Amino acid sequence: MGPIEPTRTGGRLSTRRSFLQVGSSGLVGMSLPGLLAGRAASAAAGSRPGRAKSVIVILLSGGLGQHDSFDMKPEAPDGIRGEFKPIDTAVPGIRVCEHLPAMAARAGKLAIVRSMAHPEGNHLLAVHRVLTGQASSPRGASDLDRVATRDDFPCYAAALDKVRRRDDGIPSGVALPLRLVEGPLTWPGQDAGFLGPRHDPWQLRLDPNKPESRDDSLALPDGLDAGRLHRRRHLLGQAAVPSPGDAFVDQQDAALALLCDGRVGKALDVDREDPRLVDRYGRHLFGRSLLMARRLVEAGVPIVQATMGIVQTWDTHVANFPKLKDSLLPALDRAVSTLLDDLEARGLLDETLVVMLGEFGRTPKISELTPGAVPGRDHWPKVFPAVFAGGGVVGGQLIGKSDRLGAYPLSRSFGPPDLAATIYNALGVDPATEIRDRLNRPLRLCSGEVMTPLYTTAAV
Numbered sequence: 001m002g003p004i005e006p007t008r009t010g011g012r013l014s015t016r017r018s019f020l021q022v023g024s025s026g027l028v029g030m031s032l033p034g035l036l037a038g039r040a041a042s043a044a045a046g047s048r049p050g051r052a053k054s055v056i057v058i059l060l061s062g063g064l065g066q067h068d069s070f071d072m073k074p075e076a077p078d079g080i081r082g083e084f085k086p087i088d089t090a091v092p093g094i095r096v097c098e099h100l101p102a103m104a105a106r107a108g109k110l111a112i113v114r115s116m117a118h119p120e121g122n123h124l125l126a127v128h129r130v131l132t133g134q135a136s137s138p139r140g141a142s143d144l145d146r147v148a149t150r151d152d153f154p155c156y157a158a159a160l161d162k163v164r165r166r167d168d169g170i171p172s173g174v175a176l177p178l179r180l181v182e183g184p185l186t187w188p189g190q191d192a193g194f195l196g197p198r199h200d201p202w203q204l205r206l207d208p209n210k211p212e213s214r215d216d217s218l219a220l221p222d223g224l225d226a227g228r229l230h231r232r233r234h235l236l237g238q239a240a241v242p243s244p245g246d247a248f249v250d251q252q253d254a255a256l257a258l259l260c261d262g263r264v265g266k267a268l269d270v271d272r273e274d275p276r277l278v279d280r281y282g283r284h285l286f287g288r289s290l291l292m293a294r295r296l297v298e299a300g301v302p303i304v305q306a307t308m309g310i311v312q313t314w315d316t317h318v319a320n321f322p323k324l325k326d327s328l329l330p331a332l333d334r335a336v337s338t339l340l341d342d343l344e345a346r347g348l349l350d351e352t353l354v355v356m357l358g359e360f361g362r363t364p365k366i367s368e369l370t371p372g373a374v375p376g377r378d379h380w381p382k383v384f385p386a387v388f389a390g391g392g393v394v395g396g397q398l399i400g401k402s403d404r405l406g407a408y409p410l411s412r413s414f415g416p417p418d419l420a421a422t423i424y425n426a427l428g429v430d431p432a433t434e435i436r437d438r439l440n441r442p443l444r445l446c447s448g449e450v451m452t453p454l455y456t457t458a459a460v
Contacts, residue, residue: 052392053352055354059359061307062358106337115412117382153443157302178307268296293306321375349390354388418450
């Protein structure tokens with residue numbers, strides 16, 4: 001898979017109604033060649049480390065196993081090391097799973113952190129930590145007591161919208177392909193929480209059974225132009241004067257601005273893409289989601305959360321190795337590597353921070369969930385990997401180290417608060433900025449520290 005040339009074909013913007021909905025919704029294993037290459041690329045681009053115009057968060061919902069991806073333990077005992085073999089990458093000294101060959105070829109762009117950690121082994125609360133940088137409020141023991149509420153801390157896009165509100169028709173954040181919901185459970189941390197619905201990120205729904213559907217385009221219906229829509233809104237405002245801060249009216253105004261601007265609608269019209277590029281991303285949900293993420297970044301959206309699959313797609317308690325080998329890792333490898341090539345070809349990689357992680361990792365021990373089940377790995381938040389690229393990140397390096405069993409950090413660990421500080425800092429927002437909850441109490445955006453080893457050579 002070679003580098004992508006920036007191409008675009010013409011295409012008619014679909015006028016069908018969209019599925020876009022308002023959501024209520026230290027340094028270990030450093031490779032000198034990779035480090036020098038990263039420094040040279042950064043200097044050539046004139047980028048400022050730690051600064052970006054946009055952030056793409058690639059969430060592996062359910063939790064990616066460290067042993068089977070970016071922190072393999074081939075010398076560990078049987079029952080821990082797993083079935084997969086490590087392969088060399090483009091950077092000497094860095095090895096990854098054999099089912100990630102395209103990302104291995106792009107290791108010079110990647111900073112792989114092997115010492116992420118936090119204490120929460122529950123999916124809902126772990127996702128809240130990863131998507132907000134904060135622990136959730138104390139609740140009951142049941143998962144039904146842990147679902148999303150308007151007392152949750154806001155996600156990154158919502159907090160950004162609060163401290164840097166915009167009214168130019170471009171949302172501060174978009175989440176795709178689906179809202180994180182399973183039965184009665186709605187995952188906390190994916191909306192504005194106590195900031196209220198006016199700051200919720202936009203939720204783009206892609207049909208997992210029809211990844212090539214065009215119905216997710218955003219456009220005005222036939223016969224309705226921007227001027228006519230504005231006149232209708234004006235008449236509605238005269239007929240019913242809303243109260244100040246009315247959440248519904250705020251959302252309505254935001255939707256109006258977005259529809260009339262058109263940039264986001266054009267971004268979602270994949271007919272404008274070269275079909276060969278669509279093929280390279282992959283005509284599946286992973287590829288479609290990351291192609292959309294690139295187009296939204298290109299349109300000026302500062303935060304895009306792209307979840308790889310439906311909720312808990314990566315929760316491989318059962319059949320861990322067949323699922324990873326046959327579907328999950330190949331599709332992820334193809335889509336993420338193409339995203340990096342595509343961003344670079346368009347001159348967007350230096351100004352876009354790409355972050356990929358699950359809410360936690362998987363257990364060192366391989367086990368059967370029930371007697372006779374195909375073996376898998378369970379939840380493990382004590383150490384797990386995260387992959388960073390772009391936005392001034394120095395590629396070709398490993399940051400942090402886990403023990404020989406892949407169970408605990410041996411070096412400095414990084415947690416969700418540090419991830420949050422890094423994301424906010426990349427977007428030019430002081431992580432110490434205060435926002436206020438529903439009781440008007442001042443709260444810092446996060447308590448973590450920027451993950452400076454991503455941008456420097458200082459030892460952890």
